[in-house]
Every structure is written in structure tokens, then in C-alpha cells.
Amino acid sequence: MHGEVTLSGAKNAVTKMVIASMLTSDPCTLRNVPILGDLELTMKMCEGIGAFVQLNREDHTLSIQTQKIDDFHISSTVGGLNRLCVMTVGPLLHRCGEAVMPLPGGDRIGPRPINFHLQGLQQMGAKIVEHAGYYHCSAPEGLHGATISLPFPSVMATENLLITATLARGVTIIENAATEPEIMDLVKLLQKMGAIVDFKVGRRLVIEGVKTLHGASHTLLSDRNEAVSLATAAYLTRGNVYLRHAQQEPLLAFLNTLLKMGLRFEIDDEGIRFIGDSKNPPAISLETDVHPGFMTDWQQPFTILLTQSEGMSVIHETIYEDRFGYTSALVKMGAQIGLYPKCLGEVPCRFREKQFMHSCVVSGPTPLVGTRLDIPDIRAGCSYILAALCAEGTSEVYGIEHIERGYEHLDEKLRQLGARIEKIVAE
Incomplete structure (x- = not known):
């Protein structure tokens, strides 16, 4: 891309x-x-x-x-x-x-x-x-x-x-x-x-x-979740993508994680360029956390990237107790993913000893193959699209209303970057 x-x-x-x-x-x-x-x-x-x-x-x-x-x-x-x-x-x-x-x-x-x-x-x-x-x-x-x-x-x-x-x-x-x-x-x-x-x-x-309060005008900040999703797509497809209006400060934890993995990006006053590489990135351990930590909404797209990384990666989810349900579909595509109730990390976790499957181990790199994917929620839905982009063959993704709840014209933006996506409206 x-x-x-x-x-x-x-x-x-x-x-x-x-x-x-x-x-x-x-x-x-x-x-x-x-x-x-x-x-x-x-x-x-x-x-x-x-x-x-x-x-x-x-x-x-x-x-x-x-x-x-x-x-x-x-x-x-x-x-x-x-x-x-x-x-x-x-x-x-x-x-x-x-x-x-x-x-x-x-x-x-x-x-x-x-x-x-x-x-x-x-x-x-x-x-x-x-x-x-x-x-x-x-x-x-x-x-x-x-x-x-x-x-x-x-x-x-x-x-x-x-x-x-x-x-x-x-x-x-x-x-x-x-x-x-x-x-x-x-x-x-x-x-x-x-x-x-x-x-x-x-x-x-x-x-x-x-x-009393009075009226006002305000310009919103850019969407940091959309930035992470599209940046991940660039690395998964070994591409080169410039995201205009991407802002460094809200993405600090994400950018630090990229640096730890040796992934390249360039920041200027108008946005950030994410540059893929011919080599597979190394495995990593990461934990979601409240801001300024690694955001829980970034966990799903990053898991896709870790399926293509060299070695065994660990993700410790500390915000939601049941946010790895989407990984069963990735396993069907060929990913090697295991879920565990233990806290595989150092961040203080409110799910400790509660038997929630809130830690994830990903072994890679594993080639993914296209399949039918049914979207359970917004972020998992975008991750399924990312998995389909780097998988061999064609995937059919259902439940795109979840994606349209949280992303503006994601299919158009991906097509603009070179993805082959066809949106089919059911009669």
C-alpha cells in the first residue's frame, strides 16, 4: 500500500x-x-x-x-x-x-x-x-x-x-x-x-x-485510532503511507512501540509517514493501559502485525476482560495465537486471579489465508480488514456496519492506498 x-x-x-x-x-x-x-x-x-x-x-x-x-x-x-x-x-x-x-x-x-x-x-x-x-x-x-x-x-x-x-x-x-x-x-x-x-x-x-455556558466553535483533533490502523496496514503490506494530520503527541506510546521493533516512520509538521520494510519485524511484549499507555483500541490491529513478526509476542490486556474474542477468526486464517487467564505483564491489572482470558501469545510469522469473517465490534472489524489485506486469496467480511460506526470511509481510504476492496450492498 x-x-x-x-x-x-x-x-x-x-x-x-x-x-x-x-x-x-x-x-x-x-x-x-x-x-x-x-x-x-x-x-x-x-x-x-x-x-x-x-x-x-x-x-x-x-x-x-x-x-x-x-x-x-x-x-x-x-x-x-x-x-x-x-x-x-x-x-x-x-x-x-x-x-x-x-x-x-x-x-x-x-x-x-x-x-x-x-x-x-x-x-x-x-x-x-x-x-x-x-x-x-x-x-x-x-x-x-x-x-x-x-x-x-x-x-x-x-x-x-x-x-x-x-x-x-x-x-x-x-x-x-x-x-x-x-x-x-x-x-x-x-x-x-x-x-x-x-x-x-x-x-x-x-x-x-x-x-451558565454559552456557544462556541471548535476544531476536533485527528483520530488516533484511524492513524494506528492505517499505519499498521502500511507495515503489513510493506508499503509507504503518509497520513496527513496525524499528530505525534496522541500517538507517543504507539510510536515508541514501533521504535522498539525497528519500524520506520518520519514526522513533519503536516503528518507522519509510515515506511514498511522487506524484513519481518521482531516479536515484542506489550501491555494495554490507560493514557498515556498503549491504548486498548490499538491492541487488535497490532495483534495482526504480530502474526507477521519473528518469534513469540505477548499482549497483556488490562482495560477490558474479554477483548480477545476476535482472535478465533485469525486462528482460522492460520495465525498461531493462545489465550491465557494469567497476567503476562507488569502493569497492575484488575483482572488478576479472575480467570478472564486477558493475555495473548502470538507466534510468527504465519502466512494468513483468506476466509469469511464476521465482525463482532469496531476495532476487531478493522483488524479483520487488515488481516484480509495481508492474507493470501480473497476474504469476505460481514457486519461492516460496525466499521462504519467508528471509521469514516475506511474502504475508500484503503482503496486510495492500493487495496482491492469491493463493497457489496445486500438487496
């Missing part, structure tokens, strides 16, 4: 920013917006409760204004498809005093409970009752600041409590907060809207509540 593509805006940032815009009745504008299935779902969810949304697909600009809330009920048709509906509770409680949302769904990568969210909201004064598949939330006296200690630095719980705290009375302290680049980007938007947010040492996030 050779050539140049421009990265889209961050999928993990845009949906939270759209929801954050509902904190004000003023219009907000987002630029560098990725056109994704998850964004479409979020737009429908916001429109259902009163937001007016305009998406310009040509220049990737989204304008949103929620002048008034028409309905504080989140539809199960949209809200039940992923966990984003829980993010609406804070804005709805601030503006209506009530919120009703369905129990959320999402990717099949193991349990992803929202108890951190609910416990934090309750500490801020929310009353939450579960009934008939819905959470009924109320805050008759309004929400107030609190000191919330997260048991684990959950990204979405941090974002949810951060959004909610901006208009809560008093000061909110989130201890053991996540600090991912997408959270920093959300903070930038909130600050433009008038929020007072301060990062302290030791993963402490301090938010001073304000009475």
Missing part, C-alpha cells in the same frame, strides 16, 4: 462534544467532524429531545443548537444501541430536572457497566431508579459539586462527570480521572463555552461550576 490519505476527526471526541453542546441554548459549531454511524446515532438522539442539528458532509462541519428541551425521554430505538445515552443525563438534569434513558447497549467486548457514571451522578445529587428497562433520573434541588473517586480511570465516566460538573453548584473533584487526548479536547471545547476546568497532579480533575 502506497500513497497519502487525510485522517478524519476523532470518533471518540465528536459524540461527547455534540452532547456537551446541550449544556447551553446557544448554537455551537464543530469542525473536522468525522461522518460516522455513531455520530448519526448521537444526532438522532439529540434531535429527539429538541436539538436542531445541521451536518455539512462536504466540509465536515456540524452546527447544533438546543434552544429548549422538548422531551427528557431518550428513545430506546436510538439510545439503546450504545452507551452514549448515559452522557445526556447531566445536561437533561440541569435543564429539565429529569431524564429517562434506556439501559444502554454497545460492542460485544465484555461487560461495560455504567455504574461509575450512576454512582458519580448520585453523589452530585441525582436520584436514579431503574424500572422496566429504563433509568428514571431526577434532581429536584439541582446538582451540586462533589468529590468523586473513580475505582478505575474510565474514559466515558470521566467525560460524563466532567460535562455534568460544569453547571453543578460548587466545586467537583474527580479523582483517578482519565486523561486521554479526547478528554483534553473536550475540556478545550468546554472552556471555550465558559467552563472552569483544571487538571491537577495525580489524575485529579477540578471543575468549578458556573451558572
Whole structure:
């Protein structure tokens, strides 16, 4: 694969920013917006409760204004498809005093409970009752600041409590907060809207509540997951790919791993070039971790690369307990992969002694052969495409709606770089 593509805006940032815009009745504008299935779902969810949304697909600009809330009920048709509906509770409680949302769904990568969210909201004064598949939330006296200690630095719980705290009375302290680049980007938007947010040492996030927020404009950072997927494709196919708008800082842990494996890349002011080699890369041991560690969403594409590496590689997954389910399909393609419940690493792991298959050993290099692949979730789906690109023969990949939820026109970008991909629409 050779050539140049421009990265889209961050999928993990845009949906939270759209929801954050509902904190004000003023219009907000987002630029560098990725056109994704998850964004479409979020737009429908916001429109259902009163937001007016305009998406310009040509220049990737989204304008949103929620002048008034028409309905504080989140539809199960949209809200039940992923966990984003829980993010609406804070804005709805601030503006209506009530919120009703369905129990959320999402990717099949193991349990992803929202108890951190609910416990934090309750500490801020929310009353939450579960009934008939819905959470009924109320805050008759309004929400107030609190000191919330997260048991684990959950990204979405941090974002949810951060959004909610901006208009809560008093000061909110989130201890053991996540600090991912997408959270920093959300903070930038909130600050433009008038929020007072301060990062302290030791993963402490301090938010001073304000009475009102106003509209703002913001340009999203680039998607670091898309960057890793396309960079991995370059190495798998021994190609040379330039990713315009790839940013060094959000990719530091990934780039360090490439350096340890002797893989080449070149950074300039406009992007990063990833340069494949005729030799197989060496095996490596790596562990996923919260930012600034090696991101869990990078684990799946990197596993494909390790099937083509020399020797035995080890991956220790510390974020999700059941994120290696996709490897059974790779074994059918010829990969030599073993899963283990033991912690094969040094990062403190909450799954120790719990018998979850959260460590993976990959032996390589192994030639892969094309086959039928059924996608279980977004990142595994992209990895299946990468495996198919370096496999001999043709592969058929089903369930591409998962990919379209999280990647903007991935098939087009891969074709632009030389991949032979045909999208078939079922009649």
C-alpha cells in the first residue's frame, strides 16, 4: 500500500462534544467532524429531545443548537444501541430536572457497566431508579459539586462527570480521572463555552461550576485510532503511507512501540509517514493501559502485525476482560495465537486471579489465508480488514456496519492506498 490519505476527526471526541453542546441554548459549531454511524446515532438522539442539528458532509462541519428541551425521554430505538445515552443525563438534569434513558447497549467486548457514571451522578445529587428497562433520573434541588473517586480511570465516566460538573453548584473533584487526548479536547471545547476546568497532579480533575455556558466553535483533533490502523496496514503490506494530520503527541506510546521493533516512520509538521520494510519485524511484549499507555483500541490491529513478526509476542490486556474474542477468526486464517487467564505483564491489572482470558501469545510469522469473517465490534472489524489485506486469496467480511460506526470511509481510504476492496450492498 502506497500513497497519502487525510485522517478524519476523532470518533471518540465528536459524540461527547455534540452532547456537551446541550449544556447551553446557544448554537455551537464543530469542525473536522468525522461522518460516522455513531455520530448519526448521537444526532438522532439529540434531535429527539429538541436539538436542531445541521451536518455539512462536504466540509465536515456540524452546527447544533438546543434552544429548549422538548422531551427528557431518550428513545430506546436510538439510545439503546450504545452507551452514549448515559452522557445526556447531566445536561437533561440541569435543564429539565429529569431524564429517562434506556439501559444502554454497545460492542460485544465484555461487560461495560455504567455504574461509575450512576454512582458519580448520585453523589452530585441525582436520584436514579431503574424500572422496566429504563433509568428514571431526577434532581429536584439541582446538582451540586462533589468529590468523586473513580475505582478505575474510565474514559466515558470521566467525560460524563466532567460535562455534568460544569453547571453543578460548587466545586467537583474527580479523582483517578482519565486523561486521554479526547478528554483534553473536550475540556478545550468546554472552556471555550465558559467552563472552569483544571487538571491537577495525580489524575485529579477540578471543575468549578458556573451558572451558565454559552456557544462556541471548535476544531476536533485527528483520530488516533484511524492513524494506528492505517499505519499498521502500511507495515503489513510493506508499503509507504503518509497520513496527513496525524499528530505525534496522541500517538507517543504507539510510536515508541514501533521504535522498539525497528519500524520506520518520519514526522513533519503536516503528518507522519509510515515506511514498511522487506524484513519481518521482531516479536515484542506489550501491555494495554490507560493514557498515556498503549491504548486498548490499538491492541487488535497490532495483534495482526504480530502474526507477521519473528518469534513469540505477548499482549497483556488490562482495560477490558474479554477483548480477545476476535482472535478465533485469525486462528482460522492460520495465525498461531493462545489465550491465557494469567497476567503476562507488569502493569497492575484488575483482572488478576479472575480467570478472564486477558493475555495473548502470538507466534510468527504465519502466512494468513483468506476466509469469511464476521465482525463482532469496531476495532476487531478493522483488524479483520487488515488481516484480509495481508492474507493470501480473497476474504469476505460481514457486519461492516460496525466499521462504519467508528471509521469514516475506511474502504475508500484503503482503496486510495492500493487495496482491492469491493463493497457489496445486500438487496
